[in-house]
Amino acid sequence: MLWGKKVLQVSAVLAVAFGAAHTAEHLKAPAAQHSLLLTAAGAAREPRAASVPSENPAVPDSASLSTPADPGLGQVTGITTVAAAAPGSAGDGCQAQLSLVPLPGAMIEASLIAPCNRGERFVVRHSGLSFSAQTKADGMATVMLPALRPDAMVAVYLQDSRLVLGRVTVPDAASYARYAISWDSPVEMELRVIDGDKVLIGSSAVSGLEQGVMALGHSNLPSPVLARVYSVPGKDLGKADITGELRITPATCGRTLRVETAQSSGGVASTTEQIIAVPLCGTAGDILVLKNLAPGLKLAAPK
Template sequence: MLSKQVVLTSAMTLACALGIGFFMQASSSRWAGEAAAAADPQLPPEPGPAELKIENITLTSRRAEPALSDAQPQSAPLAQPGACNVTAAAKAGPMAMVSLTVSAPCHGGERLTVHHSGMTFTAALDRSGHFAAQVPALTRTAVYIAETASGGGAVAVAEAPDAETVERVVLQWSGSSGLEIHAREFGAGYGSTGHVWHGAASGLSAGQVIRLGDASLLAPRIAEIYSVPSRQTGRSGTVSVTAEAEVTGQNCGRDISAQALQLSGGRLSSRDLVIAMPDCDAQGSFLVLNNLVEDLKIASN
């Protein structure tokens, strides 16, 4: 029996021989004629391959390969972490009025809802996602929650110590209710200087009314707030506050819901209202709700 070494050596020799034979067979056609001619000069040389004629040559330029940087698609820069975050800031000023700002860069034009101690109103972010307003504080530590229609939100807090020295009434509703808040200071009549509402000239009365919310939105939430210092220099008395609604084609013959919030002596209370509006033949008249809140008591310094 052959040893393993002999078998392995024979196999390797056979593989080499086969390789050499393949190489020799492939090369013999080229060199066989030359070898025969060298061995016997009388033999005519073996004819080589026929000459290949090349005609009608057209010269073209080689298309340049694009550079790697040009061939690869350009990727957009990645958004920085936090670039789309919704942020809010609040800073208190005199009369417990808070400067509220909201920034939502990726929510431009969206509906914004603001909540504060039971008061709610809706507005629209501008095209850059910004909103700013003067919002009355209803508590000493005023917490504001701002949320966008797509779910983003932020919280802002402001310390408003003046909230304990301000009398404040909020009337809020949803939709086109036609409601307004009216205050008559120290016995003033309608249309006089002490008659305060959102359409009155500012700076002529002891208090002021502001309206928050964008009425052009679908099903808007609107809030009107009357504010007056609880102490007046050299003057004291009462302020009567009423809720009034003009009868229109949008609210006639149906019930409208509203809510009243009152801040007095630093304490906040609320009251829900349901108002039955007159039939539509009463359009143009006004419905007055005199018992919205208790009269405000103003003391003299």
């Protein structure tokens, strides 16, 4: 009898223990399931590692004429009537500003403020005209350029992939005929214009009020982009003989080079890419003459 009671007591204890264990496992299951749901929800909220294409592709640092992905010199559209820049975050202390002012003689004064681009190279582009300049130690710079069209759009390329755009109206641009040629390193070129008894070459001191060839760009900068612009009052270039003189150097001999030309008449501008095949090496120091640049590129033997 005593032995039977002990068996019953042991059975009862085992039953209670089994029931408690089952209950505990039953209670644990929802908690584990809840934990998994939280983990899945958290994973859904986590940013994915896959890259997302930028809405504002970077501008090439060099902004040179030889950039393969170059969208075109000065052919920018959708610019507002006020100076604008690539979108930046709120409180962006590096926001660059560009202001454009029309000057007599169909000239444009471009003033750049770039606080985070002090003493750096930048490139100015306008309707096929392109040249490089440099900001001062305070990040400011002022350059003058001839307007090739009355509705003038100007783009400034900075070194940190920032693009600053501006637009200004220059009514006098329709009263001038202009021819511009732009090139980048290692090309060494000069533009020569013969008009009657006048022989004109590039000069940085030429005013837009008179006939002449304006030199733009700084050759002492890294990856310089240089330009020459011939201006004459009137609706066309007249009978001027426009000639390019390309110096053959060890860096250019035997190469195919590219230069950009732009022509403006009556306020209408057009742009052309010129391809130049430089003679093989061994003629370094000679000059390749590019004849009649305005109507079409013709080559003459080195002299």
